[in-house]
Amino acid sequence: MTRRTTLSGHTYEFADLKALLAAATPERSGDALAGVAAASEQERVAAQWLLADLPLATFLEEQVVPYEDDEVTRLIVDTHDAAAFAPVAGMTVGEFREHLLRPETDTTALRDGLTPEMAAATSKLMRVQDLVSVARRTPVVTAFRSTIGRPGTLATRLQPNDPTDDPLGVSAAIVDGLLHGCGDAVIGINPATDSPQRTIDLLGLIDDVRQRYEIPTQSCVLAHVTTTLQILERGAPVDLVFQSIAGTEAANDGFGVTLDLLREAHEGALALGRGTVGTQCMYFETGQGSALSANAHHGVDQQTLEARAYAVARAFDPLLVNTVVGFIGPEYLFDGKQIIRAGLEDHFCGKLLGLPMGVDVCYTNHAEADADDTDVLLTLLGAAGCPFVICVPGGDDVMLHYQSLSFHDALYARQTLGLRPAPEFADWLARMDMITDDGRVRDLPADASSLRALTAGVR
Amino acid sequence: MSDPLDALRHATRARVALGRAGDAMPTGHLLTLRQAHAAARDAVHDPLDAPALAQEIEGALGVEVRCVQSAAPDRSRYLQRPDQGRRLAEGSDLPHGEHDLVVVVGDGLSPLAIHRHAVPMLREMLARLEGWRVAPVVVATQARVALGDEIATAVGARSVLVLIGERPGMSSTDSLGAYFTYDARRGRRDSERNCLSNIRPPYGVDYAPAADTLAMLMAEARRLKLSGTALKADPALVAAPEEPS
Numbered sequence: 001m002t003r004r005t006t007l008s009g010h011t012y013e014f015a016d017l018k019a020l021l022a023a024a025t026p027e028r029s030g031d032a033l034a035g036v037a038a039a040s041e042q043e044r045v046a047a048q049w050l051l052a053d054l055p056l057a058t059f060l061e062e063q064v065v066p067y068e069d070d071e072v073t074r075l076i077v078d079t080h081d082a083a084a085f086a087p088v089a090g091m092t093v094g095e096f097r098e099h100l101l102r103p104e105t106d107t108t109a110l111r112d113g114l115t116p117e118m119a120a121a122t123s124k125l126m127r128v129q130d131l132v133s134v135a136r137r138t139p140v141v142t143a144f145r146s147t148i149g150r151p152g153t154l155a156t157r158l159q160p161n162d163p164t165d166d167p168l169g170v171s172a173a174i175v176d177g178l179l180h181g182c183g184d185a186v187i188g189i190n191p192a193t194d195s196p197q198r199t200i201d202l203l204g205l206i207d208d209v210r211q212r213y214e215i216p217t218q219s220c221v222l223a224h225v226t227t228t229l230q231i232l233e234r235g236a237p238v239d240l241v242f243q244s245i246a247g248t249e250a251a252n253d254g255f256g257v258t259l260d261l262l263r264e265a266h267e268g269a270l271a272l273g274r275g276t277v278g279t280q281c282m283y284f285e286t287g288q289g290s291a292l293s294a295n296a297h298h299g300v301d302q303q304t305l306e307a308r309a310y311a312v313a314r315a316f317d318p319l320l321v322n323t324v325v326g327f328i329g330p331e332y333l334f335d336g337k338q339i340i341r342a343g344l345e346d347h348f349c350g351k352l353l354g355l356p357m358g359v360d361v362c363y364t365n366h367a368e369a370d371a372d373d374t375d376v377l378l379t380l381l382g383a384a385g386c387p388f389v390i391c392v393p394g395g396d397d398v399m400l401h402y403q404s405l406s407f408h409d410a411l412y413a414r415q416t417l418g419l420r421p422a423p424e425f426a427d428w429l430a431r432m433d434m435i436t437d438d439g440r441v442r443d444l445p446a447d448a449s450s451l452r453a454l455t456a457g458v459r
Numbered sequence: 460m461s462d463p464l465d466a467l468r469h470a471t472r473a474r475v476a477l478g479r480a481g482d483a484m485p486t487g488h489l490l491t492l493r494q495a496h497a498a499a500r501d502a503v504h505d506p507l508d509a510p511a512l513a514q515e516i517e518g519a520l521g522v523e524v525r526c527v528q529s530a531a532p533d534r535s536r537y538l539q540r541p542d543q544g545r546r547l548a549e550g551s552d553l554p555h556g557e558h559d560l561v562v563v564v565g566d567g568l569s570p571l572a573i574h575r576h577a578v579p580m581l582r583e584m585l586a587r588l589e590g591w592r593v594a595p596v597v598v599a600t601q602a603r604v605a606l607g608d609e610i611a612t613a614v615g616a617r618s619v620l621v622l623i624g625e626r627p628g629m630s631s632t633d634s635l636g637a638y639f640t641y642d643a644r645r646g647r648r649d650s651e652r653n654c655l656s657n658i659r660p661p662y663g664v665d666y667a668p669a670a671d672t673l674a675m676l677m678a679e680a681r682r683l684k685l686s687g688t689a690l691k692a693d694p695a696l697v698a699a700p701e702e703p704s
Binding site: 033169171175176331370371392396398458459 | 462463464466467468470471472473474475476477479482483484488492493495496499500502503538539540541542568626627628629630631
């Protein structure tokens, strides 16, 4: 259905819902690459005016990717909760934005009543402060051995990647992270080689450290879900099943996954029952641009497709989800401004849809971005109540060749914004005498017993 | 008493045990990181001097060289529009002939890698191409790997070997990649190429072993009339990673 509006004497037309959504999206290189971006700044605002007046219920009637072609669309439509949607069913997108911003609104009650497209559309009208303030009021709490996402906390994934999966190198990075109070969301390695044996070896390594020091956290080797399924059958100590996912069936096909495969893996890990304070055992990564990168975008803008990936994630009740926002490169998010905005959109949409939405605050060397940009995004995410971020030694991932946050950055954010680690992990840090009563991670002297004990394991 | 953190420092090249100034990094490490990022950024943005390189190749190796540019007019567009970096600029003029192979030298994401490694790598490579009818070397700017497909068609070469600067990391800014495609033409997928990366002596793969491996692979590709995932002549050779379209 064509929608049109006139702005300053010029008439703008949008052929269908996806064209309208794409044109209404704040500028980003990936939409220009896909050929769906607004042709001018005024066209963008024209689309936003139309979007603001669009009834939210439109997204239940009109799909951006056809129902019959795509299992993600079918998942979204078939699991929509009409009762949860009822309180906002009569609103336009613009009214819904205002509804979310009112302090009396319970933003956590809506999740199953909202589709990803509704969340994405609303975010396109929002300013950064809207994305921050609504997300802050929408906590999502999950648990396995530690509890993630409680208001007033900021957890971290400790990412001890090594270019050759060298056990010594991985151990050193893990210990360095622990000494900085990191690792409460997960100790998660991207393996250099995705093989069952390698995955088992690395899992065993993390599990040993965890058990030796009785650390209340979870381990994960971010192998492909099919690899994890194989090692589950071999009795490996799998805490979390990881998988990269996207917002269309075709893009997920490019990742080598289907909903059935994810279901099977979820059931497998759930059956192990390894969690102590919770049972959530899935970990997903997403990122704007992944569908375009797989030639599977159906003419839909990358931010709307990203939100659709969250429908996939929430079907499996995950412990952790994060967007790898600056990793994909400048052809999708060109500079710091685009990365910052996208990170906040992803966090907002994920939270609104009920996900424990973390962010890999990062950039590549060919993007127009630097550590000042990641400082800005981290600070905003801390204000927005982001459940967790990713940290690597010195902010430099020596395996994936990109820059994420350092352990120091996590210390900064917690201290400056008054945030604590996950409660079980904070208790562990206290038992190890690594944190002060007011929550500051100690800079340990060389003779500190915890420092001696942790470093003794690296050999 | 020894510093227990030395155990960490000796265990990995990752930036562990940096120490703290309050919660932040000490100034020395702050600047070291900034310096590494600056080197990587400069590697991406300092342009390739194509005419000078062409002259250098002709002078050093005694082969004919042509220069072309992709459809991406500048670095900013190149970074945002990989599709343009895969197409030749309008009006590109390359003499057509009948060849088995064309070797393309492309700036890619690290012109620095080309400045450092292209000539010695070409010397080793060309010495191993006996029996191949080789077209003049093409130096391409604002180039992606797939630009080689269009160049192969333009010069009338069956296959293409693209030597290209790889995305700089914080500790390796000058890594050269080699991508071979049999029966090259527009629309070839990345899974139909073979790739050898991290050519950068003294830290990475040296020129001679890289050229040996490539020559062996190319001979095998010619025999089987294919390249890519279906061709695994050597464990060191893997199919090219999928490049975003």
